[in-house]
Amino acid sequence: MKTKNIKYYIAAGLVSCGLASSLVSCSDILDEQSRSQFDTSFFTSKTGMEGALTSLYAHLRYFYGNGYYLNSCETGTDEYTYAQSGHGSNFTSLDMLAETGNPGDADRSAITPSNNDAGNLWGQAFANINTASGIIENGGAVGLSDAQLAEAYFFRAFDYFMLVQTFGGVPLDLGAGELKYNTTKTRTSVRNTVPEVYKAIFTDLEKAVADLPETPRLTGTVTKNVARLYLAKAYLTFAWWLENPNNIPTYPECERKDVSDNPKTAAQYYQLAYDVALEAINNPGPYALQNTFYDVNVATNDRNSEIMLYADHSENEEYGNGGAGYGWGNGASPENFAYWFETWNYTEIRALADVFKYDDNGNIVSIDKYENGVEKQGSINPVQREAVQGLGRPWTRMAPVASAFIEGGVWEDAVKAIDSRYDATFTLSYFTNWDKSGSKVPNVYNAANNAEIKPNEIYFRFLDEASEANIDWTKSEIITRKANGDPDKDDEGKVKMTETTGFNFGSIPGAPYFVRSVKNITRKCYPCNWKISMYRTDNAGGLGSKVNGGSPRPWNIAKFSEFYLIAAEAAVKGATGSMTARDLVNVLRARAGKQTYSVNDRQQVSIDNSEAMTAATPEEITIDYILDERSREFWGEGYRWFDLVRTQKWEERASTYKIGGDGYTDTELKTYKRDIKPGYYLRPIPQGQIDGMEMSKEEKDAYQNPAYRN
DSSP states (O other): OOOOOOOOOOSSSSSSOOOOOOHHHHTHHHHHHHOOOOOOOGGSSSEOOOOEHHHHHHHGGGGGTTTHHHHHBBSSSSSSSEEGGTTHHHHHTTTTEOSSSSTTOOEEEEEEEETGGGGHHHHHHHHHHHHHHHHHHHHHGGGGHHHHHHHHHHHHHHHHHHHHHHHSSSBBBBBSBOOOOOOOOOOOOOOOOHHHHHHHHHHHHHHOOOOSSSOOTTTTTOOOOHHHHHHHHHHHHHHHHHHHHTTTOOSSOOOOOOSSSSSSOHHHHHHHHHHHHHHHHHHHHTOOSSSSSSHHHGGGTOOTTTTTEEEOSSSHHHHHHHOOOOOOOOOOOTSSHHHHOOOOGGGGGGGGEEOOOOOTTOEEEEEEEETTTEEEEEOOOOSSSOSSTTTOOOOEEEEEEEGGGSSTSSTTTHHTOOHHHTTTTEEEEEEEOOGGGTOOOOOOOEETEEEEETTTSEEEESSSOOGGGSSSSEEEEEEBBBTTSSBBOHHHHHHHBOEEEEEBBOTTTOOOOOOOEEGGGGGGSOEEEEEOOOOOSTTSSOOOOOTSSOSOOOOOETTTTHHHHHHHHHHHTTTSSOOOOOHHHHHHHHTTEEEEEEEETEEEEEOOOHHHHHHHOOOOOHHHHHHHHHHHTTTTTTTTHHHHHTOOHHHHHHSEEEESSSSSSSSEEEEEEEEEGGGGGGGGHHHHHHOOSSOOOOHHHHSSSSGGOO
């Protein structure tokens, strides 16, 4: 939390296999000494208990904003695949390729319990669940209010909801009884069934809705509507599980029925999801939709009224992030480094510059232009790493699938033409910034057409609407010019190109910058995710000394806008009320038609395509259309795997995709096929959990989800 300087306490409990965490502060190293009994003295005072409450929020940083966890939520879906630097790792295993499209390509490794990035969730969630149970059992005795206790009920349900969606049935008993705070080391574990876990989730969330306040206790703490969001989503997800339209297996095996005290059908749960979401929409409290989609995600407006829950960070790394992240980030929690993974290495773009000589103060004193009668030009980075939204540190691990940008994709041309979410989701224009590095070079030359480009001008751009037929795909190569400054030309008057740079960017008439269509993206060159990227306020006019570190921005977890899509999905499944699925979807689509700022032109605009957006909404809304809208609203933020698994559309929508190859010049799209088996709708229990249990081999095998057993 930003507003209260309490040390962060990670759970003093243990995961059921005996993995334990003890007290830790934001400036300490985690104490992992093995203990058979845990010190619970911090539960005996109100100050200690409030510190434990704070830890419930702090634990979110250990998976939200973690790039590897984001990988498990996006790679292998109809949004993302592995990028060029993700070969031979968890990024390719999560893509589950059956056929790579490239003869001899060996990236067909399957996800296993040992290379399972979803496992980041397991230990953090169970430790937090145990802390929440400790607060629930002891908080009243030291003076915590019902509202404060309700925060613990919320987080226990939140973590169980994340776990049951990911792994199936999980243990409710951590060693001291179901939903009891555990202080002893336990080396055995029994998994509960999915409906048993949902019964616990519903009970806790209903309690949280009843007792939480309308407005947050502190900036960013949970409220009634935060609990309603997860209650509505849990009702919706369980309804799909009960219905099981595609016969996806569950584990542990059980009858698909509700085991709550008042059992309900799938149809009744869809209606409950709709009712709870509508109640929140009609009683928003402190939350509201932002005026434009840009306003939701622009860094200068972080923690706005649409964001209901976030994993917080600040520019004070040691205290604002729960750990030091100075300069070069370490690529580990609790840093927010997920944006690295969706960022290609734009800094490999090169530009030509005249060769200057400088005095000791960095001032230009002469131009050393000629050698053997030929003008010399140097090569520089025109677009450098900068701690601004849309750039930051590139890792090239996750690439958007090209299928999303071609006809029939969620970002097809008809969408891009009127939907502002496209401009406010992707970094499509790359502006020159070499001057911020201290360079005195006044301009550079774009090798596509020898145009002169100054600082803060576009050097490369992904085209959104222009067809490939309008692009000159001549390879971009360095121009050799004669001493008089005129370039060499062939008999047709075209500039001769003599030295290849290795890029295959194109050009179009009248544009001084390189271009590439988004329909020709490769695993090495693709639009970055603008929404989640870096932003700092301490750059002092430069590139930023901490540009390679984790982002100090909060990671957005829950948005008020999702209520509309939850209710719309429930309505498609038969729920009824004052708003139809089309009514609900069109609230967000009308907002998406409004644009007051263009991210990729860096200028104010006044555009209102709301009428066109709502008119383009089909009269009959389907689940596929809901999934399209969820993708446009939450692209690349970690929702997608859960959405496809919940609706059992994963194999249908993501079993094939298109993208270019590993190089800048590999723009020919290839079709890739994934092997998405029904058993993969659950992730594997982490191998560390299995290895840590003192159980027979047969019991350990039975503990693991069937698709991942040896």
